[in-house]
Amino acid sequence: MELEALKKIYAGYSGIYDALFKRFFYPRIRHAISTMNIDTGEKVLDVGVGTGLSLSLYPSGCDVVGIDLSSAMLRKAKEKVKKEGLSHIELLEMDAMSLKFADNSFDKVFISHVVSVVPDPHRVMSEVRRVCKDRGKVVIVNHFKSRNKIVARFEKIIDPISRKIGWRSDFCVDEFISLSGLKIDKILKLKKVDFWQLIFATNFKDEQDSPIPKGRA
Numbered sequence: 001m002e003l004e005a006l007k008k009i010y011a012g013y014s015g016i017y018d019a020l021f022k023r024f025f026y027p028r029i030r031h032a033i034s035t036m037n038i039d040t041g042e043k044v045l046d047v048g049v050g051t052g053l054s055l056s057l058y059p060s061g062c063d064v065v066g067i068d069l070s071s072a073m074l075r076k077a078k079e080k081v082k083k084e085g086l087s088h089i090e091l092l093e094m095d096a097m098s099l100k101f102a103d104n105s106f107d108k109v110f111i112s113h114v115v116s117v118v119p120d121p122h123r124v125m126s127e128v129r130r131v132c133k134d135r136g137k138v139v140i141v142n143h144f145k146s147r148n149k150i151v152a153r154f155e156k157i158i159d160p161i162s163r164k165i166g167w168r169s170d171f172c173v174d175e176f177i178s179l180s181g182l183k184i185d186k187i188l189k190l191k192k193v194d195f196w197q198l199i200f201a202t203n204f205k206d207e208q209d210s211p212i213p214k215g216r217a
C-alpha cells in the first residue's frame with residue numbers, strides 16, 4: 001500500500017474509526033499498556049497512534065510522543081488530548097518508516113494495529129529499534145495470519161480486499177518476528193481464540209546479545 005493511498009483510506013476512517021473498531025481494539029491496547037510498567041519520567045513512542053485510543057491509558061508521569069501518517073486521524077487524537085487535558089502527550093505527523101528522532105530517544109515503544117498496515121513493516125521496525133534505547137521495551141499488538149490452515153487460506157483469499165480497506169490479512173507472525181530484530185519476551189492472546197496477538201519484546205543493540213545475525217536487523 002502506498003502512503004498517499006493509506007492517507008486517503010485513514011482520512012475516510014477518521015470520523016467513524018472509534019465507533020467501528022474501539023470495541024475490538026481497546027481491550028488489547030489497555031492490557032498491553034498496563035503490562036508495559038511505564039515508570040515516571042520514561043519516554044514512550046506510540047507509532048501509528050491513530051485516533052488516540054491508547055492515549056488516556058498512559059500514566060501522567062511519563063512523556064508520550066504519538067506519531068501518525070494521517071493528519072485526519074491525528075486530529076481526532078488531538079481532540080482527545082485537549083478534552084482530557086493530557087499535557088504529557090505530544091502528537092506529530094510523521095512516517096513511521098522515516099522517524100525524525102535521534103537514536104536512543106525512547107525507553108518504550110508501543111505499536112498497535114500498524115505493522116500490517118504500513119508498506120514496509122521491516123523498515124518501521126528498523127526505525128523503531130534505532131530510536132528505542134538499548135534494552136528498551138517494544139510492545140506490538142496486531143492481527144497475524146492464523147496457524148489454522150483453513151482460516152489462513154481464507155485470510156489469503158480476502159487479503160486483496162483487506163489491502164483495499166487499509167491492512168494486510170495474511171501477515172505471518174514468524175516472518176515479522178525474525179525480521180524485526182527484537183528479542184521476544186512473550187507473546188499472548190487475550191482469549192483462547194483471538195485474531196489479535198500481543199508481542200512483548202526487548203531491543204538489544206549489542207551484537208553479542210542480539211537474537212539477529214549481523215546484517216539482518
Ligand SMILES: C[S@@+](CC[C@H](N)C(=O)[O-])C[C@H]1O[C@@H](n2cnc3c(N)ncnc32)[C@H](O)[C@@H]1O
Pocket residue numbers: 006010025029047048049050051052053067068069070073094095096097111112113114117118119
Ligand atoms: C488500524 S490504525 C491503528 C491506530 C491505533 N494504533 C489503534 O490501535 O487504534 C493504523 C494507523 O496507522 C497509520 N499509518 C499507516 N501507515 C503509516 C506510516 N507509514 N507511518 C505512520 N503511521 C501510519 C494510519 O494512518 C492509522 O492511523
